[in-house]
Amino acid sequence: MKQTLINKAMEVRNRAYAPYSQFKVGAALLSNSNTIYTGCNIENSSYSLTCCAERVAIFNAVANGENEFKSLVVVADTLEPVSPCGACRQVMSEFFTEETKVYLMNNSNDIRCVTIKELLPYSFNLND
Numbered sequence: 001m002k003q004t005l006i007n008k009a010m011e012v013r014n015r016a017y018a019p020y021s022q023f024k025v026g027a028a029l030l031s032n033s034n035t036i037y038t039g040c041n042i043e044n045s046s047y048s049l050t051c052c053a054e055r056v057a058i059f060n061a062v063a064n065g066e067n068e069f070k071s072l073v074v075v076a077d078t079l080e081p082v083s084p085c086g087a088c089r090q091v092m093s094e095f096f097t098e099e100t101k102v103y104l105m106n107n108s109n110d111i112r113c114v115t116i117k118e119l120l121p122y123s124f125n126l127n128d
Contacts, residue, residue: 001030001034001071002071002073002103004028004036005028005029005030005036005071005072005073005103006028006073006075006103006105008026008028008036008038008073009026009027009028009038009053009073009074009075009105010026010075010107011026011038012026012027012028012038012039012040012053013025013026013040013053013075013076014026015040016040016041016042016053017040017041017042017043018041018043019043020043020045020047021043023041023076023077024040024041024076024077025040025041025052025053025054025074025075025076025082026038026039026040026053026074026075026076027039027040027053027054027056027057027072027073027074027075028057028072028073029057029058029060029061029069029071029072030069030070030071030072031061031066031068031069031070032066032068032069032070033066034070035061035064035066037057037058037060037061037064037066038057038060039052039053039054039055039056039057039058039059039060040053040056041053041056042056052084052085052087052088053074054072054074054084054088054091054092055087055088055091057072058091058092058095062095067095068095068097069095069096069100070099070100070101071100071101071102071103072092072096072100072101072102072103073103073105074102074103074104074105075105075106075107076106076107077106077107078106079106080106080110081104081105081106081110081111081112082104082105082106083104084102084104084119086120089116089119089120089123090120090123090124092116092119092120093116093119093120093123093124093125094125096115096116097116098115098116098117099115100115100116101113101115102114102115102116102119
């Protein structure tokens, strides 16, 4: 299943709307029901209105009634495996458990598997 997620993330990355940064990112998210949701970054000339691939995939899943996830793949053309921004990490912490695998990768197929706790220790959550 991981390879399927990688393929979907790489495919959707090509649909990213990134005319300002030229930095295209794709994400593929596997829900607990084994449905795959994808997302790509969508830029706006007002940068604060830009939405990252990770959040697009998560919001797409939530809009379709899913809120429990097994894994996420994020891919971008970076030297090292891509690192999610702080906003994406906070959204992930809202929906991911410690068991949710987050695969960060680049176009050279370098991959790093992390958890949300590693990405955002001491996150702000419902208990706070």
